[in-house]
Amino acid sequence: QKEVEQDPGPLSVPEGAIVSLNCTYSNSAFQYFMWYRQYSRKGPELLMYTYSSGNKEDGRFTAQVDKSSKYISLFIRDSQPSDSATYLCAMSGNSGGYQKVTFGIGTKLQVIP
Amino acid sequence: NAGVTQTPKFQVLKTGQSMTLQCAQDMNHNSMYWYRQDPGMGLRLIYYSASEGTTDKGEVPNGYNVSRLNKREFSLRLESAAPSQTSVYFCASSPQAGATNEKLFFGSGTQLSVL
Numbered sequence: 001q002k003e004v005e006q007d008p009g010p011l012s013v014p015e016g017a018i019v020s021l022n023c024t025y026s027n028s029a030f031q032y033f034m035w036y037r038q039y040s041r042k043g044p045e046l047l048m049y050t051y052s053s054g055n056k057e058d059g060r061f062t063a064q065v066d067k068s069s070k071y072i073s074l075f076i077r078d079s080q081p082s083d084s085a086t087y088l089c090a091m092s093g094n095s096g097g098y099q100k101v102t103f104g105i106g107t108k109l110q111v112i113p
Numbered sequence: 114n115a116g117v118t119q120t121p122k123f124q125v126l127k128t129g130q131s132m133t134l135q136c137a138q139d140m141n142h143n144s145m146y147w148y149r150q151d152p153g154m155g156l157r158l159i160y161y162s163a164s165e166g167t168t169d170k171g172e173v174p175n176g177y178n179v180s181r182l183n184k185r186e187f188s189l190r191l192e193s194a195a196p197s198q199t200s201v202y203f204c205a206s207s208p209q210a211g212a213t214n215e216k217l218f219f220g221s222g223t224q225l226s227v228l
Contacts, residue, residue, distance in 0.1 A: 008153070034216075043117070043203050043219030044156070088156070101217065105155040 003027045006089055006104030015113050019076040023089035023104045026070065030091040030102075033065050035074045038086045038106065047087075048074065079111045115139050119204050119220035126194045126227045134189040134223050136204030144207045145187035146171075146217065147179060149200040156203065162187055194227045201225070 006023045013019055021035075032051055036044035048063040050056045050072075056063045064073040072091075076083055089104040117138045126132060138145065147159040158171030162181040176198060178190045187206075191198060201224050205217040 004155075006155075036217075041222070043205075043221050044217075045219065046216055049216060101158075103156040105153060 001026060003102050004089060004091060004104045007107055008105055010108040010110060012110045012112060013079055015079060015081060015111055017079050017111075019074075019079050019083070019109060019111075021074040021076075021087050021089075021107050021109070023072050023091075024070055025072070025091055025102075027091070027093060027102070028070075029093035031094075032092045033063070033072050034090040034092075034101075035061075035063055036088040036090055036103075038088060040085075044088055076109075079109075081111045081113050084110050117204055117206055117218055117220035119202075119223050121223060122221070123224050124226070126191075126225065128195060128227060130194050131190065131192050132194065133191075134202055134204070134225075135186070136188065136220060137186045138204075138206040138218070139185065140206060140208070140218065141184070142206035142208050142218070143184070144209065145181065146205040146207075147177070147187070147189045148203045148205060149173065150203060150222075151200050159189065159202075194225075196227045199225060199227045 004025045035048040037047045038044040050063050050065050053065050053067045060077045062075040086106040086108045088106040092101045120135045143164045146161040148156045150156050157173050159177050160179040162168045165184045168179050180188045201222050203222050204220045207217050
């Protein structure tokens, strides 16, 4: 079983829809939770970063963490064609003195105009 | 701002050939990393350098070597390329060595094919 599970999609939605992207994890040592966005043929870029359980909002994006269920989500409101990308969840926790970052495999999102 | 710069962007090798992937960052970051990204596997850490002068193995180090040339530059070497090393390679950097929240800044990647 992978430490981080993420549905690879693809997920296709109409412009303006609310998008929900999710990851589950098994390692209770994970302390920090991140979402990266990766456009085709580009490197990942940090989109959202959270520490505690609860919600964090940044514009059209909301990151949600439920540590008790080991479940994190990213919501995109009023989705735009420019949001079409692969979204990677990532989590970090101490592993032998090093803050190991573990990535999900990414969910490919397409927003159709 | 250039951020993290990787060269080359594309490379085709024959089995057994060697090559070095170059990475440089201009953000004055302490830590640098090399990842590979494969379909269905996600990003996996090959090697990292927490600070200038140190390097450590990550999750999948076999077949690779690294050099932290200075604070800006971190290279990845394939001594004898194998088809299993066909992948997209990403260099990344982060501000603080040993930080509890590794915010990673990635380069645009090198697509490597080993025939």
